[in-house]
Amino acid sequence: MKYSLLILLAAIQFSCSKSGKTDNSNSNATDSLVNELTQFGKDAVTTGSPSEMLTIGSVRFQIFPSTKEEFNRIPSYKSDSNEVHCLQNTAGQVLRSNDSLIFKTLSKRTIVLKNDTVSEGDDYARYTLTDDLKSINQWLVFAIYYEAYDYILVDKSNGKQTHLIGLPVVSPTKKYVITVNEDLEAQFTFNGIELLESNGKSVKLIEQKEITDWAIREIKWLDNSTLLAHKIMIDKNHDIQESYIKLVITK
Incomplete structure (x- = not known):
């Protein structure tokens, strides 16, 4: 049962990443702003x-x-849902051979x-090429395991x-890559x-930061910092409360 739920969650995660759409729920924008003011304090907004x-x-x-309006003004990062298209964009550097993805690196190493998909334990794995991230010299793969899922960057050089x-979201200067995962309810990942x-x-990797009492569903770069x-x-009623925040790098 846990496995079935996880596969469903992974499928939803991959589907959302492919569509690149922001959450268009019917929650009232005014109520969200009130929640933000309550949580962060009025002085944080006014000063x-x-x-x-x-x-x-x-x-x-x-x-x-x-605000949701500010968040929605920035396009979401979209990975490619069509692996055939992704493979074509790699100019023969990545190939699909039946159940295998084959990567030909610049160092002549083959990955x-x-x-x-037969095993029902830790060996279970399914890999799909989803993007060619030229700006950071990586190929992007979506992976589903028996009780987990993740994304894999494969270095083109080695x-x-x-x-x-x-999903990796690259900053405009290509200096930083940030990723988030939301799993407050099921707590599988x-x-x-x-x-x-x-x-x-x-x-x-700079650091992987676990959060226990909140989560980020999607994140975008507004500018370099x-x-x-x-x-x-x-x-406390186990209802999901949504808000929007801005994270500014400080020296």
């Missing part, structure tokens, strides 16, 4: 002071309230990710694999944020 701080590795973020909790650093040729996020909380 422009941050409501709280979030530190990921050595990078510190000041958190401010935002193979092979599906195993084949190094970096597992991510969610890691709920939190990952921040990575990129030099355009490789990526390095500012992120907009769709925040989720569960109240």
Whole structure:
């Protein structure tokens, strides 16, 4: 039963990432703003002071309230739902051979990710190529396991694999890559944020930050030092409360 639920969650996660659509629920925007004012304090809005701080590795973020309107003005990152199209865009560097994805790196090393949809344990895996992230020299793969799912960056130069909790969102300067995963209710997967650093040729994990009492459903870069996020909380009645926040990198 747990496995069936997880596969359903993974399918929903992948479907959402493919559509790239923001949440268009019927929640009232005014009520959301009232919730934000209550949670963060009126002074945070009227004076422009941050409501709280979030530190990921050595990078510190000041958190401010935002709005759904501001969030929706920034396009969502969309991975490609058509693997055939993705493969064509790699100019023969990535191939599909039956149940295997084959990566030909610049160092002449060959990396193979092979599906195993027969096993019912830790060996179960299904891999799908979803993007060619040229700006950070990585291929992006969506992976479903027996009781988990994630995304994998495969380095084009040497084949190094970096597992991510969610879709990688690259900053305008390509210096940072941020990923988020929301799993407050089912608690099958890691709920939190990952921040990575990129030099355009490789990526390095700064820190994976677990969050226990709230989550980010989607995150976007507003500019080189500012992120907009769709925040989720569960109240005492077990109802989902949505709000929008702005995370600003501070030195």
